[in-house]
Structures are given as C-alpha cells and as structure tokens.
Amino acid sequence: MDIFEIYLPVAGMHFNVLLLLLIGFTVGVCGGFFGIGGAWIVTPALNIFGFPMAYAIGTDLAHMGGKSIVSTMRHGKFGNVDVRLGVSMIIGTTIGMEAGAQLVMWLERLGLAEDYIRKAYVVFLALIGSYVLYDYISHTRQQKALEAAGKPADPGALTLAQKLQRLRIPPMIHFKASGITCSLWLPILVGFTTGIVASVLGVGGGFIRMPALVYLIGCPTLVAVGTDLFEVMITGAYGAFTFGAKGRVELIAAMWMLGGATIGAQLGTVAVKYVRGYFIRLLFAVTIFIACASVLLKQLDLNMASSVTILVAGIGISLVIVGLLVRGIVQERAARRSGATQVEA
Amino acid sequence: MRQHSKKVSWTAGRLASGWFWGPLLTAWAVAGEAIAAGGGKPVTKLVNVVDTRNMSPGFVRWVADVYNTNLWLYGLLVVGIMAGMGIFFGSVFDRLIAMLGINLGKLDHHE
Numbered sequence: 001m002d003i004f005e006i007y008l009p010v011a012g013m014h015f016n017v018l019l020l021l022l023i024g025f026t027v028g029v030c031g032g033f034f035g036i037g038g039a040w041i042v043t044p045a046l047n048i049f050g051f052p053m054a055y056a057i058g059t060d061l062a063h064m065g066g067k068s069i070v071s072t073m074r075h076g077k078f079g080n081v082d083v084r085l086g087v088s089m090i091i092g093t094t095i096g097m098e099a100g101a102q103l104v105m106w107l108e109r110l111g112l113a114e115d116y117i118r119k120a121y122v123v124f125l126a127l128i129g130s131y132v133l134y135d136y137i138s139h140t141r142q143q144k145a146l147e148a149a150g151k152p153a154d155p156g157a158l159t160l161a162q163k164l165q166r167l168r169i170p171p172m173i174h175f176k177a178s179g180i181t182c183s184l185w186l187p188i189l190v191g192f193t194t195g196i197v198a199s200v201l202g203v204g205g206g207f208i209r210m211p212a213l214v215y216l217i218g219c220p221t222l223v224a225v226g227t228d229l230f231e232v233m234i235t236g237a238y239g240a241f242t243f244g245a246k247g248r249v250e251l252i253a254a255m256w257m258l259g260g261a262t263i264g265a266q267l268g269t270v271a272v273k274y275v276r277g278y279f280i281r282l283l284f285a286v287t288i289f290i291a292c293a294s295v296l297l298k299q300l301d302l303n304m305a306s307s308v309t310i311l312v313a314g315i316g317i318s319l320v321i322v323g324l325l326v327r328g329i330v331q332e333r334a335a336r337r338s339g340a341t342q343v344e345a
Numbered sequence: 346m347r348q349h350s351k352k353v354s355w356t357a358g359r360l361a362s363g364w365f366w367g368p369l370l371t372a373w374a375v376a377g378e379a380i381a382a383g384g385g386k387p388v389t390k391l392v393n394v395v396d397t398r399n400m401s402p403g404f405v406r407w408v409a410d411v412y413n414t415n416l417w418l419y420g421l422l423v424v425g426i427m428a429g430m431g432i433f434f435g436s437v438f439d440r441l442i443a444m445l446g447i448n449l450g451k452l453d454h455h456e
Contacts, residue, residue: 070438
C-alpha cells in the first residue's frame with residue numbers, strides 16, 4: 001500500500017491517497033444528494049486516520065467549495081438552484097452567524113458554553129431527524145389512504161411554510177425556481193435563525209438550512225437541495241480563502257479529496273432525478289439520526305467509535321444513493337427502449 | 346407632477362426588478378461573509394513552516410514554497426485551484442454522465 005502513500009507538505013505527514021479519494025467520494029455523493037457540505041463526515045474521518053485536527057477543518061472547507069461548484073452546476077442545469085433565494089438566505093445567515101458567535105462568547109463568560117452546546121447539538125439533531133421522519137411517515141400514510149379510497153392526492157392543510165408565505169411584509173419577492181412568492185424578510189429571518197444555530201453548534205449549517213428551506217420557506221425538496229449547495233459553495237469558497245490565509249489548509253490533500261468528490265458529487269446529484277422528494281427526506285432523516293448517534297458517542301468520550309460510526313454510515317448511505325442512481329438509469333434506458341414515456345422512481 | 350410620478354414609477358420598477366436586487370444582494374452577501382468570518386473567537390496562532398530541504402522540484406515543492414513565502418497568496422491559490430478543479434472536473438464528468446444516455450434536462454420538482 002506504500003505506493004499509494006503521498007507526502008502532504010503542510011501537514012508534514014504521509015497519507016494514503018486512496019483514503020482521501022474514498023472520503024471525498026463519500027462526501028461528494030451525500031453532498032450532491034442532500035445539499036449539505038458534509039464537514040461532520042470529513043473532519044472525524046480525516047482525524048481517525050491521523051490527519052492533524054488543526055488542518056482538517058480548513059482542508060475540508062477548501063475541498064467543500066470545489067465540490068459544491070460541481071453539484072451546483074449540475075443542480076443548476078436541473079433547474080434546482082434558486083439564486084435569488086440563496087443570496088437572500090446568505091444575507092440572514094451571515095448576520096446570524098455573527099450573532100451566534102457573540103452568544104457563544106457570552107455563554108463562555110458564564111462558564112456554560114461547553115455544557116449547553118454539547119447537549120444542544122444532540123437535542124437539535126434528534127429534533128430535526130424526528131420531525132423529518134414524522135413528516136415522511138404521515139405524508140406516506142395519508143397518500144396511501146387516499147389511493148386506497150380512490151381519491152386524488154390531497155395537498156393537505158396549510159403547512160407552516162404556506163402560512164409564513166402569506167405574511168405580507170414588503171418587499172414581496174417572487175422566487176422563480178422555487179415557485180413561491182413571499183416577503184424577502186422570510187428567507188432573511190430563516191437564514192438568520194439557521195446562522196445562529198450553526199454558529200452556536202460550530203457547524204457549517206447545511207443540514208439545518210436544507211430542512212429550513214423545505215419546512216419554513218416551502219421550497220420543493222429538490223430546489224432546497226440545489227439552493228443549499230449554492231450557499232455551501234459560497235461559504236466554502238470564503239472558508240477556503242480565510243483558512244488558507246491562516247495556513248490551515250493542506251492543499252495537496254484537498255486536491256485529492258476533490259478528485260474523489262467531483263465524481264461522487266455528479267453521481268449524488270444525478271441520483272435526485274430518480275428519487276421522489278419525500279424519499280430524499282427519509283434518507284436525510286436516517287443520516288441525521290446516525291450523525292446524532294456519532295455526536296453522542298463523542299460526548300461519552302468514545303471518539304474512535306464516534307468516528308468509525310460516521311465514516312461507515314457515510315459510506316453505507318453513499319452506496320444506497322449510488323444504487324438508486326444505477327436502478328434509475330437502468331429503468332430509464334429500459335423505458336426508452338420499450339417506448340414508454342414515463343419513468344417512476 | 347406627471348414627470349415626478351413617471352420618475353417614481355421608473356424608480357419603483359427598478360427597485361422591484363431583479364437587476365437591482367441581484368447585484369446589491371450579492372455584494373451584501375460577499376461583504377457579509379467577510380464580516381461574519383471576522384467575528385467570533387480569534388484562531389489561536391500556530392506557526393507552521395514546511396520543511397522543503399529534502400523535497401524535489403515539482404508542483405508540491407512549489408505549493409510548499411508559496412505557503413512559506415506568502416500566506417495570503419496561498420489562500421488565493423487554494424481558492425483558485427479548488428474553483429478551477431471544480432469547474433473543470435464538473436464539466437468533464439457532466440459530459441461523461443451524458444454519454445450514459447440519461448436525459449439531463451430540467452427536472453419536475455416531484456415530491
């Protein structure tokens with residue numbers, strides 16, 4: 001395996017290039033499919049194999065920016081990126097992240113930061129995963145009941161997002177790709193809230209913004225995925241520069257990870273074509289629960305178990321996504337050969 | 346009065362138009378990222394110098410030299426290489442995926 005060892009000059013160590021490609025590929029698939037950055041997979045995965053923590057975050061941000069360009073380009077061609085909505089969210093997110101940082105410093109002065117933030121992280125992940133899972137189950141049951149009764153699909157009662165869209169606070173903006181019209185303040189405030197949460201928890205926030213786009217703004221799932229990746233792209237690009245200028249990026253490692261991530265990102269992004277929005281939400285809930293378990297293990301000082309859990313789960317989920325892609329391609333080509341006009345996921 | 350109301354209508358039209366909000370919001374977003382990243386706890390200083398004494402000439406040696414010489418340039422190099430690789434490989438794999446015969450046009454946003 002020595003032939004696959006490369007020298008990383010900034011980190012000052014040798015590292016297996018196949019591991020870098022694998023980590024990049026895994027995060028690329030998950031990122032392109034769910035619209036997340038994947039730092040919570042990359043950082044422990046790098047650390048478990050001896051990569052210095054001081055460089056793990058910066059290196060991850062650097063490769064995340066490049067990987068997100070790939071996914072955003074593809075999602076853009078699919079019509080899944082709402083640039084106007086993404087920019088509106090970023091305005092709120094940047095202010096929210098600064099507010100969150102100030103909140104963390106205040107909690108630190110009170111000596112409460114460590115305790116509260118660690119518990120808040122687990123609780124928050126559990127809440128997001130539970131709500132997304134509950135939403136999937138209740139939607140599926142409702143649709144099955146309607147099908148059994150022979151009734152047409154029912155959009156159901158007004159969702160929270162639809163109620164929020166009805167708030168008439170000018171300026172009212174039409175977000176074309178999402179197909180919604182709402183006050184500009186809605187995405188700004190949602191971005192602000194997610195920014196605070198991300199900053200307090202010390203995460204990038206992709207896994208918070210994606211469900212927020214769906215449940216608070218009312219984006220279709222695919223547009224939420226694409227738009228979130230657009231935001232991750234901008235965050236990643238800035239993170240790459242600021243950590244690079246602080247000397248915290250191992251560029252050679254980032255390049256190899258990006259090599260694997262570009263392949264994974266294409267596969268994960270194209271896979272959304274063959275999956276219904278609610279199934280993406282189901283897989284997202286499963287991923288969040290696994291991340292929650294990993295964070296819980298870390299807080300019990302079982303660091304190795306925590307890192308192994310998240311890495312194995314990431315590889316498993318990316319294999320499921322690639323499986324869905326292969327199945328979808330086979331079905332599409334078979335349908336085209338038989339002259340059928342529709343492909344069901 | 347009529348000229349004033351025309352001016353108001355033109356201004357209102359521009360304010361409602363994406364061409365006004367797009368660049369403004371983008372500039373705000375980029376500036377905002379800089380402000381947000383500058384806030385919070387400062388990163389603890391960790392001085393690192395790459396040992397290039399036994400490194401042979403090549404791309405890795407050049408990256409190490411840039412790192413040792415100018416970190417701002419290194420930061421720009423990181424962004425440039427990551428963006429360039431992302432765009433290049435994104436385009437290449439886009440074409441490779443298309444060769445599988447998949448329809449890669451706009452999707453229906455089916456839930």
